Amino acid sequence: MEWDVAEKPDQPERISEAEQAVMEALWQRSPLTAQEVCEEVCGPRGWSLNTVKTLLSRLVAKQAVATEPDGKRFLYTPRIARSDYVGTESRRLVDRLFGGRAAPLFAHLAQAEALTPDDIAEIEALLKELKS
Amino acid sequence: MEWDVAEKPDQPERISEAEQAVMEALWQRSPLTAQEVCEEVCGPRGWSLNTVKTLLSRLVAKQAVATEPDGKRFLYTPRIARSDYVGTESRRLVDRLFGGRAAPLFAHLAQAEALTPDDIAEIEALLKELKS
DNA sequence: CTCCATCGTTTACACTCGTAATCGACTACG
DNA sequence: CGTAGTCGATTACGAGTGTAAACGATGGAG
Structure with a gap:
């Protein structure tokens, strides 16, 4: 059966x-x-x-x-794409530590001076693109 | 002894x-x-x-x-501050998944549409402050 | 045909994590 | 004074992890 x-x-x-x-x-x-x-x-x-x-x-x-x-x-x-893995892992962290909001994570990284000027420039560029 | x-x-x-x-x-x-x-x-x-x-x-x-x-x-x-905990945990993730660079993490979050318009606005504000 | 190197598979074992039950000390109630 | 509740401490135990040795099949070198 x-x-x-x-x-x-x-x-x-x-x-x-x-x-x-x-x-x-x-x-x-x-x-x-x-x-x-x-x-x-x-x-x-x-x-x-x-x-x-x-x-x-x-x-x-x-x-x-x-x-x-x-x-x-x-x-x-x-069998699984790296981007998928990276995605779920980052999401887990953001959920676990920042209540699911990405902005606080960013704020934290900024405050901890974990952002190089290069990072900042890069992110600015990304933002510009996102808004277009 | x-x-x-x-x-x-x-x-x-x-x-x-x-x-x-x-x-x-x-x-x-x-x-x-x-x-x-x-x-x-x-x-x-x-x-x-x-x-x-x-x-x-x-x-x-x-x-x-x-x-x-x-x-x-x-x-x-x-005995440990939450911000310290959050700090080391985020750093771990960034190291483990993004070679220690924060920008790729950000790029990933952006691409995964994990960023709300609010997030983006908030981050823009932060950036402005960082540059000043 | 034999034997050794090499595969993947199986088994091992200590340690952490999640989730508790149990134990011995103590206290407050009757 | 006994006893039931409450505390922290001790013990438990299965799943997952890190790290590997042992095992059995097998294919290639003589």
């Missing part, structure tokens, strides 16, 4: 910080083998190849990356 | 999301008893008083809140 399997609405599972490092490698260039990912990230983070493999598996489980067999090994490709 | 205890440079321990909810209550008004904190947060989050007490203990351990005995019970007060 085929009973209704209530497919979970597939809300995108959270990607952890270590996992993100792996995603960054794949966002930069893909598909990659586990080896290649390791060449990108093992050095900076001091990881072993095994660690990368674990992270890749978890990302596959989370449906964040896709695998494609290539002979003996696998090629890994991101 | 008194040997050198290498006091760890007391890098501020991370505050988790649940813990933040408790901090928010204390930032709004303090000092508070565990009871009072619970009155603020247990409803919205569906927590038990015990949960709040656990979170408070952890925050005390993390040196994020201070305790002051008040007869039988304790009064809890934040």
Whole structure:
């Protein structure tokens, strides 16, 4: 009997910080083998190849990356766009810390002097464009 | 013998999301008893008083809140300012996702239409002030 | 055909987080 | 004086994370 399997609405599972490092490698260039990912990230983070493999598996489980067999090994490709990831992460922060309003975040960054003159110029340009 | 205890440079321990909810209550008004904190947060989050007490203990351990005995019970007060917390959290995000530059974050928010006209006006005002 | 390097998979293990139940001390009520 | 409520402290426990070793298949070098 085929009973209704209530497919979970597939809300995108959270990607952890270590996992993100792996995603960054794949966002930069893909598909990659586990080896290649390791060449990108093992050095900076001091990881072993095994660690990368674990992270890749978890990302596959989370449906964040896709695998494609290539002979003996696998090629890994991101299934979610970096911009999407960045989007939900920034939104989370803005919600959590600034009641969902972006302006206070901006105000905070400004006050904390986290804005370089370049940033300011860039933002001004963006604003001009937004208003047009 | 008194040997050198290498006091760890007391890098501020991370505050988790649940813990933040408790901090928010204390930032709004303090000092508070565990009871009072619970009155603020247990409803919205569906927590038990015990949960709040656990979170408070952890925050005390993390040196994020201070305790002051008040007869039988304790009064809890934040030891870190909300603006500091907000600061490090936003910085983390900007570092993690935008290479430390604030402008790309702004660009992203703009593109994602996460900016209301009000936000834009507010930011313009801020910019004007920054330039003066 | 054998053996080693290499894959992906499975298992491991300590630590944090979310969410509490339980415990021992104390106090206020009867 | 006993006892029920209340406090903070201790313990619990499953899920997720960071980090990896161990395992089993397999393909290529002799």
